[in-house]
Amino acid sequence: MAAAIACAGLSKRYGNGVLGIDDVTLEVPAGASMALLGQNGAGKSTLMKLVLGFLQPTGGRLVVLGEERVERAHGRIGYLPEGQAAEPGLSGRAWLRHMARVAGLRDVNRAVERGLEEVDLVAAAGRRMSGYSRGMIQRVALAQALLGEAELLLLDEPTSGLDPESRWRIREVIRARRRAGATVVMSSHDLAEVETVCDVVAMVHRGRLLAAAPLTQLRDAGPRVEIELGGGAIAGVGALGLERLGVEVRDDRLVLPQEASAEVLRLLLAAGVPIVSVNPVRRSLEQAYLEATRA
Helix, strand or coil, rough: CCCEEEEEEHHHHECCCEEEEEEEEEEEEEECCEEECCCCCCCCCHHHHHHCCCCCEEEEEEEEEEEHHHHHHHHEEEEEECCCCCCCCCHHHHHHHHHHHHCCCCCCHHHHHHHHHCCCCCCCCCCCCCHHHHHHHHHHHHHHHHHCCCCEEEEEECCCCHHHHHHHHHHHHHHHHHHCEEEEECCCHHHHHHHHCEEEEEEECCCCCEEEEEHHHHHHHHCEEEECCCCHHHHHHHCHHHHHCCCCECCCCCEHHHHHHHHHHHHHCCCCEEEEEEEECCHHHHHHHHHHHHC
């Protein structure tokens, strides 16, 4: 499958010497939904702005929707920046009409009404945005990103700070656009949300790409085992030195790499520690992310 975004050795250093991203090589398959994970300042927004052509790289190569001159792809990209601003004195419909004209769309009314319908804001579209909730403002911003039936959507923290209902609505819109064939790249700190929306994950840390792989591969990498201990027994396992075998303590359970399970069980049985059950477990995205960044 062709890549919607392909970069090789991509770097961005700002004039003051601050590193944005460094030597990033990454491909986003067309039609995929990729999450960019990383702490604030890790380089996620820098990468999005390079894809949009808002910033120019200081090294490497970048191709977006088949275009090496990324500005040629602008009309095929929808962008939702973090902290999207809008004119509170305008209605949601008026704002979207203004932005559709700025984007040079031919059928402004059709594009706007379709966008309002997608984000479920038709009923409130005639009201001034000064009376909108934060979730409604974010849905207007998402409708703006959807104008023109974009092939590639770049969404920077699309559900940050929203109530559960607004988060659900925005996730549903993203899923619908995916089903229609769009490629989605979104940054988020909500890993549970990422697991419901995205199928590919890229982890960025201090400007560098740590990992980029299908979500299932990241969660399944390194099979793990969970050992449930009898009541109160967890307090006595500290003296066994199980940390050296990669054992994590969680409540009354031990979670460890599968290859260490035989040795851990031998030590527990030798010490007379009661074992209730031994089960294989799937690593969460949160665990995969923490392991990658701590390493």
